[in-house]
Amino acid sequence: MMPDSSLIILWSIALVLGIVVLRRSPRLAVAAAQAAGQNLIAILPRLGIALILAGFIAKLIPSEAIGHLIGHDSGWQGIALATLFGGAMPSGPMIAFPVVVVLRHADAGVPQLVAFLTAWSVVAWHRMLIYEIAMLGWPFVAVRLAASLALPLVAGAIAIALCALTGIR
Numbered sequence: 001m002m003p004d005s006s007l008i009i010l011w012s013i014a015l016v017l018g019i020v021v022l023r024r025s026p027r028l029a030v031a032a033a034q035a036a037g038q039n040l041i042a043i044l045p046r047l048g049i050a051l052i053l054a055g056f057i058a059k060l061i062p063s064e065a066i067g068h069l070i071g072h073d074s075g076w077q078g079i080a081l082a083t084l085f086g087g088a089m090p091s092g093p094m095i096a097f098p099v100v101v102v103l104r105h106a107d108a109g110v111p112q113l114v115a116f117l118t119a120w121s122v123v124a125w126h127r128m129l130i131y132e133i134a135m136l137g138w139p140f141v142a143v144r145l146a147a148s149l150a151l152p153l154v155a156g157a158i159a160i161a162l163c164a165l166t167g168i169r
Helices: 005-024 026-060 063-070 072-088 093-105 110-122 125-148 151-166
Strands: none
Touching (some): 005 026, 063 110, 072 110, 072 151
16 A cells, blocks of 8 residues: 555654754653654544544435535535634544535535634634633624634635646545
8 A cells, every 4th residue: 555645744844854863862752752752652542532423424424415514515504604614623633624524525515624624723612712812802802703714714715626627525
């Protein structure tokens, strides 16, 4: 099985950075490798569970409902709905990305998924409620929300144009 291009790119970057760190200080390289190992041990079980959960979600979500709600032909209504769901999804990348994979396999449209991921990363209602209001106050949150709320819709619009140009569905 041939590794995909993103895996090759990541390994190449890791190799180059590893050589740079090793040349700077062998002790620093050992510390970096130990930190990487600790992160791997911490993340691997979560990733495994996230993929199992995504598999369960895939079997629970009817493809025809996804296609109707946020499929390619759902247009702006699907982009708006995906924006709402993406902003409301209280999770980290270990859950969000497997869910997007499930939605993609359930016939969700690319522009809708772009809006979903953009809202998940930029809007994130749960982060706003838990952290931003408490730490930065309502005036800041209002300005940030006003500045960023349109971004998932803009990203969805750009994705519509790119999909039309490339033929991706």
